[in-house]
Amino acid sequence: MSKDIISSKLRKLVQRRWPAIRVAWLRFPEASSAPGEKPAGELFELSDLRAEVQKTSGSHPREIDNPPRSVYQNLLKESFFGIQKSCNLLDAALTADAADKRNCAISIGYLAAFTAAQSVLGFLGIAFVRLEGGDPDHLVDCFGRKATMSSDSKGADELLWLLDLTTSVRHRELWRLFQKAIDRTYFQDDVLPSSLRTHLLGFEAERCGHARNRLHYGVAFWPYDDPVLPHYNRYIPYRPFTLDRICSGLIDCESPEFSLCLALSIVHTGGQMLRTLSSGSNAFMAEYEIIRPSLFRFYEYQ
Secondary structure (H helix, E strand, C coil): CCHHHHHHHHHHHHCCCHHHHHHHHCCCHHHHCCCCCCCCCCCCCCHHHHHHHHCCCCCCCCEECCCCCHHHHHHHHHHHHHHHHHHHHHHHHHHHHHCCCHHHHHHHHHHHHHHHHHHHHHHCCEEEEECCCCCCEEEEECCCCCCCCCCCCCCHHHHCCCEEEEEEECHHHHHHHHHHHHCCCCCCCCCCCHHHHHHHCCCEEEECCEEEEEEECCCCCCCCCCCCCCCCCCCCCCCCCCHHHHHCCCCCCCCHHHHHHHHHHHHHHHHHHHHHHHCCCHHHHHHHHHHHHHHHCCCCCC
């Protein structure tokens, strides 16, 4: 598949809006029929979806006709479980950081961030599938064909949008996609509680070529006019962390504080998405109540 087609498919994915996807998920109340249950199979190894993807042949992208309904159920459960797992990983990273175990805090922090990122993409209907037999990883758009979104449309079949195998991916591409998709969730203005921000949002990074001009960066959703940083406001760009900024050396990617801030911001985003789902369905509320203590304990972290 040409690079132009891949770019076109990825642009389509990152234009997705969370409110529309939320409406689609709320039509799957049975997707959360067993709150807190670990998904069948390994995390982010969707067996039903993997089987469907392996049936495809030839050039990609290809549509998968009549995908089993369990694909959507499993994807949502994987996302729930991923947020819970990322909370546990983040707790371990915070413990390692408190014990001054720098390398351990960095590695676990990035693992927590990556796990949470996969969950956020899952909530947006984007699955990360690793095929058997050494085949490459794939991104699969589970909402590739938009169903009728009218309020009087309640037919179950209308919810089964075609699966769209987009492209082989590596971690770098997944991060790029996540960073673009997260801009579309409308949670940029959600500010983490001050006790959490005060403790964790404190790392500094050198601007390339300006060793003396040290800038202070917060999490991805730090508002531009926050009074906590009056001396730095004119320097802080209102945009999330991106892989390009990390690779360019603008951000110290070897800082435990950075990995923790990154993980916290992504976990917070996933938690907010889950919260909006729970407000529209009792089934999702049951799942949210299981995960909520893990989310909120970080807000009181001192």
